[in-house]
Amino acid sequence: MGMSSSSKVRLTPTCIFNLRTRA
Known part of the structure; x- marks a missing residue:
């Protein structure tokens, strides 16, 4: 995964x- 800062x-x-x- 290496997208723009906005995506992160x-x-x-x-996440x-x-x-x-899930937990």
């Missing part, structure tokens, strides 16, 4: 949400 900032919360939902 948006993916940060998405956490997915991890929390």
Whole structure:
């Protein structure tokens, strides 16, 4: 994964949400 900073900032919360939902 190597997108723009904007993408990373948006993916940060998405990843956490997915991890929390999966956990």
